[in-house]
Amino acid sequence: MFRALASLCGVLLLNSGVAASTLSVTAQSRAVVAEANASNGQGEFGHPSDSVTFLEPGYFGESVAADIAVSNGFSSAESEQESSMSEVSISASGSFFTESQSGYLEPGYANGHGDSRFLVYFTLTEASGYTLTGEISEGGQGSTQVELREPGVGGSSLHLFVIPSNEETWPFSVTGVLPAGTYSLSARAQGNSVYNEYNVTETASGAFDLLFLLDAATDAPVVASPQVLASPNPFRTSTRLQLPKGAVSASILDASGRLVLELLGTATWDGRDSLGRSVPSGVY
Numbered sequence: 001m002f003r004a005l006a007s008l009c010g011v012l013l014l015n016s017g018v019a020a021s022t023l024s025v026t027a028q029s030r031a032v033v034a035e036a037n038a039s040n041g042q043g044e045f046g047h048p049s050d051s052v053t054f055l056e057p058g059y060f061g062e063s064v065a066a067d068i069a070v071s072n073g074f075s076s077a078e079s080e081q082e083s084s085m086s087e088v089s090i091s092a093s094g095s096f097f098t099e100s101q102s103g104y105l106e107p108g109y110a111n112g113h114g115d116s117r118f119l120v121y122f123t124l125t126e127a128s129g130y131t132l133t134g135e136i137s138e139g140g141q142g143s144t145q146v147e148l149r150e151p152g153v154g155g156s157s158l159h160l161f162v163i164p165s166n167e168e169t170w171p172f173s174v175t176g177v178l179p180a181g182t183y184s185l186s187a188r189a190q191g192n193s194v195y196n197e198y199n200v201t202e203t204a205s206g207a208f209d210l211l212f213l214l215d216a217a218t219d220a221p222v223v224a225s226p227q228v229l230a231s232p233n234p235f236r237t238s239t240r241l242q243l244p245k246g247a248v249s250a251s252i253l254d255a256s257g258r259l260v261l262e263l264l265g266t267a268t269w270d271g272r273d274s275l276g277r278s279v280p281s282g283v284y
Contacts, residue, residue, distance in 0.1 A: 021128035021214060022087040026121045026182065030054045032094070033115040034077040036066040040108040044070045059084040066112075073102035075193070077112040085120060088214045092118045092187055095207035096142070100193040101200065114142075114204065115190040121151060124214075126180045134210035136161060137169040142191030142206035146172070151184045158183075175215070185212055241267040254284055 031053040039045035046068035054060040060083050067076035076099050083092035096114025136144040149157040158178075163170045189206030241250055241263070250263040260273045273279050 021124055021126045021180075023085075023090070023122040023124055023214065024087075025057045025085055026123055028055070028057060028085075028120040030060045030081060030083055030092075030118050031115070032062050032064050032079040032081050032096075033113070034064040034066040034079045034096070034098075035111075035113040036068045036075040036077050036098075036100075037111040037113075038068045038070045038073050038075040038100070038102065038109065040070040040072045040102075046070065057085060070108065073100070073108045073110045075100040075110040075112040077114045077193075079114045079116045081116045081118065083118055085122075090120055090122070090185055090212040091210065093207070093209040094118060094187065094189055095205070096189050096191065097203070097205045098191065098193040099201060099203045100195050101202075102195055110193075110195055110202075112193040112204070113191075114206075115188070116206075116208075117186075117188040117190070118208075119184065119186045121182060121184045123182045124178055124180050127177060129175065129177050129215035131173070131175045131213045131215055132159065132185075132210065133171075133173040134161075134208065135169060135171045136163055136187075136189075136209075137205075137207045138163055138189070138191070139168055139205040140191065140202065141193060141204040142189065144187075144189040144206040144208050146185075146187045146208055146210055148183065148185050148212070151182060185210075238268055238270040241269065243267050252284055254279075260284065 031051065033051040035049040037047045048066040048068055050064040050066050052062040052064055060081065063078065063080035065078040068074065077096070079096040081092070081094035094116030096116050098112030098114040100110035100112045102108035102110040132148060134146060136146055138144045144163060146161045147157055148159045149155055159174055161170065161172045187208040187210055189208050191204030191206055193202040193204045195202040243250060250267065252260045252263065252269060254260055260279055261269065263269060271278055
């Protein structure tokens with residue numbers, strides 16, 4: 001299997017027919033939470049809640065709800081999530097909605113809380129191209145984000161998606177190459193509807209929908225850089241490079257930086273080096 005690292009020239013993934021890189025889930029936590037709290041300030045109050053936490057790999061699908069009503073107000077919350085993972089993909093969708101109102105004739109207090117959170121740690125057996133796509137949304141006092149990062153001390157965030165100001169939904173789509181190693185993918189939609197004024201209703205909502213896919217399993221092309229595209233990518237026999245305008249050559253290097261082949265006057269690579277030998281499966 002031929003895979004690639006990013007360089008100034010770009011990225012190539014060449015699949016020689018060996019099994020594609022796979023991801024192995026090492027730890028994960030998925031949960032949905034709904035809490036409601038209301039009081040009329042005169043001794044009538046309630047605080048129901050419901051939650052489900054799932055710590056095992058595999059499919060997770062749950063929804064929870066909580067609500068409370070007092071003489072001068074109410075609060076309700078609901079949260080749900082559906083997520084699963086395989087050796088080549090991770091998918092997750094979650095959402096919450098909460099609503100609170102207090103104070104008809106006298107002051108009171110109402111608070112609803114919803115939370116749908118998703119966290120998976122996974123290890124790649126070898127370098128792999130990937131695609132991460134989806135959409136996040138939020139409303140009222142809710143917040144939502146999705147993040148792919150390198151965990152541990154000194155680990156960096158590779159992609160963090162949050163909704164810009166004045167936007168309610170935000171689609172995202174990125175492609176790239178991850179070296180072999182351990183990573184985390186997380187998503188969370190949470191918020192509170194809190195109010196203690198007269199005759200006011202507050203709401204909060206949020207949702208996420210994501211798909212993480214190892215490109216090697218789909219034979220999908222991967223964007224090499226803003227200047228270079230390789231397609232198909234990964235590939236078994238040959239790939240064609242889309243070079244920047246005016247470029248007359250392309251250099252193929254292995255993961256150590258050694259020159260494998262200089263392509264002159266052509267933008268097609270058949271997986272062979274400068275001596276015509278088939279190069280071993282690896283990262284290029």
